[in-house]
Amino acid sequence: MSKTYVEPVHAGEFLLSEGAGKISREAIALAAGVALPAGQVLGQVTASGLLTAYDPNAEDGSEAAKCILFAGVPASDEERRGRAVVRLAEVTESLLTGLDLDAEKALASHFIIVR
Template sequence: MTTIKESIHPGEFLLSEGAGSISREAINVAAGEALPAGQVLGLVSASGEFAPYSPAAEDGSEVAVAILFAGLASSDIVRRGRAVVRLAEVSEAHLTGLDLDGEKALGKQFIIVR
């Protein structure tokens, strides 16, 4: 029997968020590989584009600042997406790329990891 694993649904990582759409923003995501919903993101200082959070980077993406709301396909150009950037509680088990420093940085955005 073949086992099929369902991917994370858009926003599935959210436990609670601010009223209306105060927790989310439309963002530009740097060109690159496919990203799942729940990907922790950093902000590349030079371009102002979001990229996967990478603690070893030195371009701004070493600081976690947001979480991708819905997955994005791979692309050679900048992609448009939505991210949770403030005032939310999220499920740690549904996030991709999170470490302790990332969790602390998200807390400064009032994104609380449970």
């Protein structure tokens, strides 16, 4: 019997274009929690200021999409560091995790355009 493997999205693979230099990306602080893949849409928890997976049903601030995780991060019981695309970029819809129409509109307000 053969096994089928699914390769995850690689760091930055979802990017079609970004601003010159490093203007599109920033270092970020992520809340403790489950592993997050590259291309995960993120929201910001109002109380802590930490980023976490975008959740349209939340009521803690993370219901508003803010940016996209550049490279995957492992699960952790502690706050994590990462990098995110926060502005001036075009991204591939099919390589994003957690994207819905509201998130797409919110990202557009940060000049992150979904193609």
